Amino acid sequence: MxxxxxxxxxxxxxxxxxxxxxxxxxxxxxxxxxxxxxxxxxxxxxxxxxxxxxxxxxxxxxxxxxxxxxxxxxxxxxxxxxxxxxxxxxxxxxxxxxxxxxxxxxxxxxxxGVRIGTGPGGRTVVHSAPLRASDRLLLSGYTTEVWVQPGVTPHEARDAAGLASxxxxxxxxxxxxxxxxxxxxxxxxxxxxxxxxxxxxxxxxxxxxxxxxxxxxxxxxxxxxxxxxxxxxxxxxxxxxxxxxxxxxxxxxxxxxxxxxxxxxxxxxxxxxxxxxxxLGGVSPIIVVPGRWSAADLRFQAEHVATMRLHNSGHNCIAGQVVLMSRDWEQRDDFLRELHRALTRAPRRPVWYPSAVERLGRVRDTYPDAVWFADDTRALVTGGGEVETTEYFAPVLGIVDLPGTGAAFLDTAIAHANDRLTGTLGANVLIDPATLAGLGTGFDDAVARLRYGTVAVNAWTAFGFLTPTATWGAYPGGTIDDAPSGIGVVHNALLLDRVERTVVRGPFRPFPRSLGRGRFSVLPKPPWFVTSRTGRAVSEGFARFRIDGRFGPLLVTLVRAFGA
Missing domain, CATH: 3.40.605.10 (Aldehyde Dehydrogenase; Chain A, domain 1)
Known part of the structure; x- marks a missing residue:
């Protein structure tokens, strides 16, 4: 964007x-x-x-x-x-x-050869990643699904795949x-x-x-x-x-x-x-579902949220902008403290995109109680208002408190995201494995109610952007007269027709804490986290593996990942 x-x-x-x-x-x-x-x-x-x-x-x-x-x-x-x-x-x-x-x-x-299943409401679900053994290693624990629009059968999805090709x-x-x-x-x-x-x-x-x-x-x-x-x-x-x-x-x-x-x-x-x-971008929510989180969980997910906002200095349509939290969550204040620390620890960088500095100035005027970090180049604001309706395209993160816990909170947060936030491009949901298991099939039903083109569960929607066999774009329904996040999709390398959304799923905990505790991953701190000390070396290593396919240097890269 x-x-x-x-x-x-x-x-x-x-x-x-x-x-x-x-x-x-x-x-x-x-x-x-x-x-x-x-x-x-x-x-x-x-x-x-x-x-x-x-x-x-x-x-x-x-x-x-x-x-x-x-x-x-x-x-x-x-x-x-x-x-x-x-x-x-x-x-x-x-x-x-x-x-x-x-x-x-x-x-x-x-x-x-691509697995096709069924989702909420009988939707056809294409399990679009990982499709290669190397992806299962490099991006361990992360998957994507493309949900086709309701009414499209698996046979129709297969037959239409290819589009103009x-x-x-x-x-x-x-x-x-x-x-x-x-x-x-x-x-x-x-x-x-x-x-x-x-x-x-x-x-x-x-x-x-x-x-x-x-x-x-x-x-x-x-x-x-x-x-x-x-x-x-x-x-x-x-x-x-x-x-x-x-x-x-x-x-x-x-x-x-x-x-x-x-x-x-x-x-x-x-x-x-x-x-x-x-x-066309939009204001993307980060829904934090209340649960019982360890101190390490709080720290890891706070860095996750900071990454969603600070990656590329906040100049991303993918960026999470509004954190929807429960005021009734016992660990709310603990999480906010860790989020402050993450916003402080993340390396300083230029706010480089045209007019971004001016937008930061507008935030200062609109939210006089905002907390500023990194020499006043990134801000945390509390409460709704402009942060819910204006895509800042700058390092500004909002906190909005909502009532409830469990399914009640999730329902409230989904309604708030759908009805109060501008745009339909991407939504993020953070939920611990125990709470997720307790919601059962009701959780995917809740995901289906989120009117967003990409929904990321314990991941960032950027993962869907980066996965070529996923789709990227607004939720269907945009028109030339009313297109809050755009019209159509891109990427979509499986060339699927009549797409509704992409769903990304990731691990709530990194390795080694992922062992036996929810979705398994061999990755420690992901290299795209803004707090990763080895992010450049590991990301370059991933790209060079794509270039030459050599496993020797890849093993060195994976060892470096543990130094993050």
Whole structure:
């Protein structure tokens, strides 16, 4: 999600030379669209393998440039975020899409061999990860499920999987991808989705915050650029505005803010003439279900919550923003003390995204009793109000107290999240194994009532974002006139149709405390935690394992993980 709009008032326009260059790019893509539709699934799979080799070669530069653009030294522990959210995300997505294309090339469904079950209300549930032995090791204890919309049978889900890649010879025209400015894999992944799920060649307009990465995008997309299937351009709002109204564009996809979306859609007098999909962020809840937690549980989950807010300095649509807690929980104050400590311990970092510092100033005015950390660069506010309705896109975390315990609290928290918080992108639920077991099947019924596109249980919704065979996007129902978190989904490397949501499940306790106490995991503190001292080394190690598949260095990486 970004806050820099790619659309500007229509009286602004790029200069003549820029317009000519953009027109030329679109003309090449229009010609390339016919070539893309001539490729079989097998040919597209082979092209993805070429792109994978290009990503492998560019991975180190990609992670280094991304870290430096955010004010981090490449070897800073938090620079691991740029390995995971950049080249790692690209590599696992390419592998997953290639697997789906390989299945289609062999006349099979991408869901062949994938376990399918049943969820609340008879929903078809696709157990989308882990699907590889290496994932079971690297991401031990974490799983994802894609819940298909009610009424879709397993047979229908299998038959429809593949989307536009089931019929590669149908052309989808030219799609405009207005790239996000915060997470470097988003533009890359959105382009892949245009090509493989929608059958469209793509013009990627890079957000100005990622201009330093344009040469990297050109390197990794080189096989597609040479063939006329992708073009990469840069520029400000004038370029975005010109392209959204260009007659050579058949579809627009944007990752940004709702204000950006509204600017692109335009007024009745200047309405966008082509379809649009979007991911627009929102205010994500972190529901803390009361239970009996040990001191280690309190500390670990407080660091978990701090990570949800402070990752990427809070400049994430994925970020948790409002903690919904029980005022009747006996350990409420203990948890808040640990949360204060976690917000204090997390390494200091620049607040780098445009206008984020100004938004922090607005928080100071709106919440004079806020508690500030790290030289006043991160805030904890108590009570509702603006924190529930405004996505700050900055390191601001809210605490809202609700009544009740057990199922009663969970019901109240779900209703509050659905009705009071802006957006439907992602929700997080933290619940200890004993309380979870006590709720039985009622817990999944509660998850089904959460109107969010991704629900993470004892995990962060970012895990769903990072898992290519999961889906990422708003809860279904967004329209051009009312799209609080967007329209449609992306990622979705199994190419599923009629998706309702993704559900992520993770371990409440890390290794070794996970032994015999709920969902097992061999991971100690996850490398994406902002408090991990070895986050950069372990995240880079995960990415390098994806590159070369060598288990020797991976074992060294896993040993380092225990030094977190």
């Amino acid at each position: 970004t806050t820099t709009s790619p659309a500007t008032p229509r009286d602004l326009s790029p200069d003549a030379d820029t317009r000519a260059a953009l027109d030329g790019s679109l003309e090449r893509l229009r010609t390339g669209s016919a070539g893309w539709s001539a490729l079989t699934a097998a040919a597209r799979r082979d092209l993805l393998r070429e792109i994978r080799s290009a990503v492998e070669a560019a991975a180190e530069d990609w992670a280094r440039i991304a870290a430096e653009s955010k004010g981090l030294e490449p070897r800073h522990p938090l620079a691991g975020e740029e390995w995971l959210a950049g080249p790692y995300a690209a590599l696992v997505a390419l592998d997953a899409y290639a697997g789906s294309l390989d299945a289609l090339a062999r006349g099979r469904s991408p869901l062949a 089931r019929h590669p010879h149908r052309t989808g025209g030219v799609g405009l991808v207005l790239g996000a400015g915060n997470v470097t894999s988003i533009p890359f992944l959105d382009v892949l989705y245009e090509l493989l799920a929608e059958g469209r060649v793509a013009l990627l307009k890079v957000n100005p915050t990622q201009d330093a990465l344009v040469p990297v995008f050109e390197r990794v997309f080189a096989p597609l650029i040479r063939a006329g299937f992708v073009s990469v351009v840069s520029g400000g709002g004038d370029v975005g505005a010109y392209l959204t109204r260009h007659p050579g564009i058949d579809h627009v996809h944007v990752t940004g803010s709702e204000s950006t979306f509204r600017a692109i859609v335009g007024s009745d007098e200047d309405r966008l003439r082509v379809p649009i999909t979007a991911e």
